[in-house]
Amino acid sequence: MKLSESSDSPAQSNHNQSPTQFHSRPWAASLILTAGLGLLAFGIALSLSFGAASISLEEVWNAVFHFKPELQNHQIIWEIRLPRILGGVLIGVCFAVAGAIMQGMTRNPLADSGLLGLNSGASLAMAICFAIFPGSSFLQLMLYSFVGAALAVVMVYGTSSISKSGLTPVRLVLAGAAVTALLSALGDAISLYFNVGQDLAFWYAGGLSGTKWVQLGIVLPWVVAAFIGALMLSRSITLLSLGDEIALSLGQRTGVVKVVGMILVLILAGAAVSLVGSIGFVGLIIPHITRKLVGVDYRWIIPCSAIMGALLIVFADLAARMINAPEETPVGVLIALIGVPFFLYLARKERRAL
Amino acid sequence: MNNVTNGAIAKASHRKKIHDWMVVVILLILLIAAFTISANTGTIRLSPMELFRTLFGQGTPQQELILFEFRLPRMVISLLIGAGLAVSGCIMQGVSRNGLADPGILGINAGAGLMVMLFVLLFPSMQTMNSLFLLPALALIGSGAAAILIYALSYKKGEGISPTRLLLSGIGVAAGISAAMIIMTLKLTPESYTFVANWLAGSIWGSNWKFVMALLPWLIVLLPFAYYKANVMNVLNLGDQTASGLGTPIEKERILLLAAAVGLASSSVSVSGGIGFVGLVAPHLARKLVGPKHKMLLVTCALVGALLVLVADTITRSLPLQKEIPTGLIVAIIGAPYFLYLLSRSKG
Numbered sequence: 166m167k168l169s170e171s172s173d174s175p176a177q178s179n180h181n182q183s184p185t186q187f188h189s190r191p192w193a194a195s196l197i198l199t200a201g202l203g204l205l206a207f208g209i210a211l212s213l214s215f216g217a218a219s220i221s222l223e224e225v226w227n228a229v230f231h232f233k234p235e236l237q238n239h240q241i242i243w244e245i246r247l248p249r250i251l252g253g254v255l256i257g258v259c260f261a262v263a264g265a266i267m268q269g270m271t272r273n274p275l276a277d278s279g280l281l282g283l284n285s286g287a288s289l290a291m292a293i294c295f296a297i298f299p300g301s302s303f304l305q306l307m308l309y310s311f312v313g314a315a316l317a318v319v320m321v322y323g324t325s326s327i328s329k330s331g332l333t334p335v336r337l338v339l340a341g342a343a344v345t346a347l348l349s350a351l352g353d354a355i356s357l358y359f360n361v362g363q364d365l366a367f368w369y370a371g372g373l374s375g376t377k378w379v380q381l382g383i384v385l386p387w388v389v390a391a392f393i394g395a396l397m398l399s400r401s402i403t404l405l406s407l408g409d410e411i412a413l414s415l416g417q418r419t420g421v422v423k424v425v426g427m428i429l430v431l432i433l434a435g436a437a438v439s440l441v442g443s444i445g446f447v448g449l450i451i452p453h454i455t456r457k458l459v460g461v462d463y464r465w466i467i468p469c470s471a472i473m474g475a476l477l478i479v480f481a482d483l484a485a486r487m488i489n490a491p492e493e494t495p496v497g498v499l500i501a502l503i504g505v506p507f508f509l510y511l512a513r514k515e516r517r518a519l
Numbered sequence: 520m521n522n523v524t525n526g527a528i529a530k531a532s533h534r535k536k537i538h539d540w541m542v543v544v545i546l547l548i549l550l551i552a553a554f555t556i557s558a559n560t561g562t563i564r565l566s567p568m569e570l571f572r573t574l575f576g577q578g579t580p581q582q583e584l585i586l587f588e589f590r591l592p593r594m595v596i597s598l599l600i601g602a603g604l605a606v607s608g609c610i611m612q613g614v615s616r617n618g619l620a621d622p623g624i625l626g627i628n629a630g631a632g633l634m635v636m637l638f639v640l641l642f643p644s645m646q647t648m649n650s651l652f653l654l655p656a657l658a659l660i661g662s663g664a665a666a667i668l669i670y671a672l673s674y675k676k677g678e679g680i681s682p683t684r685l686l687l688s689g690i691g692v693a694a695g696i697s698a699a700m701i702i703m704t705l706k707l708t709p710e711s712y713t714f715v716a717n718w719l720a721g722s723i724w725g726s727n728w729k730f731v732m733a734l735l736p737w738l739i740v741l742l743p744f745a746y747y748k749a750n751v752m753n754v755l756n757l758g759d760q761t762a763s764g765l766g767t768p769i770e771k772e773r774i775l776l777l778a779a780a781v782g783l784a785s786s787s788v789s790v791s792g793g794i795g796f797v798g799l800v801a802p803h804l805a806r807k808l809v810g811p812k813h814k815m816l817l818v819t820c821a822l823v824g825a826l827l828v829l830v831a832d833t834i835t836r837s838l839p840l841q842k843e844i845p846t847g848l849i850v851a852i853i854g855a856p857y858f859l860y861l862l863s864r865s866k867g
Binding site: 275279280320323324325327328335336338339340342343344346347350351353354356357358360362363366445446494495497498501502504505508509512513 | 619623624672673675683684686687688690691692694695698699701702704705707709712713716717719720795796840842844845847848851852854855856858859860862863864
């Protein structure tokens with residue numbers, strides 16, 4: 166019940182909140198995990214059957230489980246649609262879990278890899294790759310995007326660490342906006358100078374539809390590792406979300422937890438951006454909704470966010486293909502259309518001054 | 520000097536005045552220096568003497584062509600948009616009582632960008648672009664619409680406008696608009712794309728006298744208006760309660776001032792493209808130099824802004840690259856770190 170306050174309230178109010186006030190709802194969480202997985206399977210099936218060539222669900226089943234290479238429909242499903250949808254699932258998980266970790270660790274309800282500049286850092290790295298090392302393999306692209314995201318994190322958190330009073334959520338968003346402006350200015354300069362701007366735009370906007378098995382194979386181990394890491398860290402994140410002092414007094418090594426958490430965020434956001442480009446707001450919306458549903462325990466929030474993030478992307482992608490079929494609307498745009506009002510709603514709730 | 524002996528206060532205020540005028544004079548000298556260097560920047564060099572002679576009609580035809588047709592209009596435009604954006608930012612910061620407000624951050628530039636992109640998408644005949652005065656008007660409509668939207672979103676009944684909500688709404692609206700622009704990007708031809716990308720990045724593209732003439736009326740009306748309202752801004756800075764206690768019709772003044780700021784920003788942006796951060800950095804520097812009183816602040820601010828854009832544009836032109844990097848990017852690369860610095864210094 167108190168979850169929205171707990172996530173929104175700054176450190177000072179945490180002193181007089183005992184941990185018993187922080188409800189978690191294991192039942193709701195279990196329900197989300199099971200029903201969410203079911204819904205996700207349904208969404209994936211639907212998404213596999215929908216497209217330029219309409220394929221029945223039965224055939225989808227056969228294509229996935231009894232693949233016959235000589236059938237064209239099976240080829241379509243296996244080579245085009247399946248990697249695309251799995252890519253969607255993967256980035257949904259990445260952005261949502263990255264957002265959840267950031268919101269928990271910083272107690273900042275507005276944290277999201279897009280708003281805090283991580284995505285633009287990764288995009289800058291991609292621009293450099295496209296312009297200067299045009300023959301880069303996908304693995305290199307992904308590693309560069311980790312570095313780019315790290316650059317943004319260093320800048321945003323560097324700002325907050327020189328700052329005497331730390332950064333309030335709003336000021337963190339402003340720092341994110343400035344870092345985004347700087348990194349995308351550098352990225353723009355590079356892509357204008359080397360004429361790779363539109364290539365990049367296509368890469369980003371069409372990222373999901375261009376996903377290949379090879380890319381998934383490269384991204385997957387990193388994402389799985391980061392996700393397991395997030396689960397292992399989730400207890401510590403819950404404690405951190407109560408405030409640094411409480412976490413410290415409960416024996417948490419907050420510094421270590423923060424560093425590890427940030428590395429996980431970098432891997433998740435960097436991997437997702439290298440796959441589809443910058444999709445904002447997933448990491449903002451999903452953890453909020455998840456907290457509303459399952460309570461404040463990050464051991465539940467993280468897996469549930471993962472499922473909900475995957476659901477959001479899969480269904481948004483389905484919608485993006487249906488709206489203006491056969492043409493595709495970039496899925497990031499669709500999510501921004503949901504995300505912006507959500508952000509504005511949170512902004513209206515935000516009472517603290519800068 | 521000697522006749523100011525009647526009291527320490529008078530002395531101090533007199534010193535402050537002298538100090539302020541010194542600041543203005545120094546800024547003017549810097550501007551002239553930057554102007555000379557800028558006029559001298561390019562493939563064909565003009566020494567200060569040659570520049571001086573050419574300015575007074577004594578140069579060779581070639582020098583006159585270069586100076587009057589190519590360099591001077593662009594420099595004048597840099598000066599004008601620098602001043603316009605800086606004063607716009609200063610007004611926004613005063614009105615929102617938030618030192619981090621800026622036309623770029625508040626989504627005004629994004630609104631203008633959206634309209635420009637829409638126009639290029641619908642009428643892709645780029646050749647006629649240079650003769651168009653339509654673009655500034657469109658940019659104005661776009662940024663005006665964005666401003667109204669942001670204002671409406673951050674307005675709450677009973678509470679009015681909160682600075683925080685204003686900023687956050689601006690960031691949100693800007694994010695929404697740029698998402699919409701991604702769709703359009705994909706439908707552009709490569710040539711249109713290059714134009715739009717350059718425009719958005721803030722390359723001073725309208726660099727001939729016609730654009731100076733298009734921009735000038737806005738500044739001639741709005742800059743003095745801002746100066747005229749300096750006292751109102753001083754009062755608004757005291758906070759809503761104090762301001763209304765002093766008999767200021769807050770909402771009305773605020774909307775008037777915001778409209779002026781939007782007019783300044785969007786007319787500048789329409790010629791320069793999306794140059795951000797001038798409106799943010801210039802008022803801060805100016806406040807450091809002359810303090811928070813708006814009369815002197817606005818003047819200093821305009822000078823600092825003009826200087827900043829002129830220098831950034833000169834850097835752009837002097838970089839030894841085959842292709843020009845848009846001025847706005849240089850401003851962002853200088854301005855964003857400064858913004859972060861300000862953030863880290865401001866009190867939370």
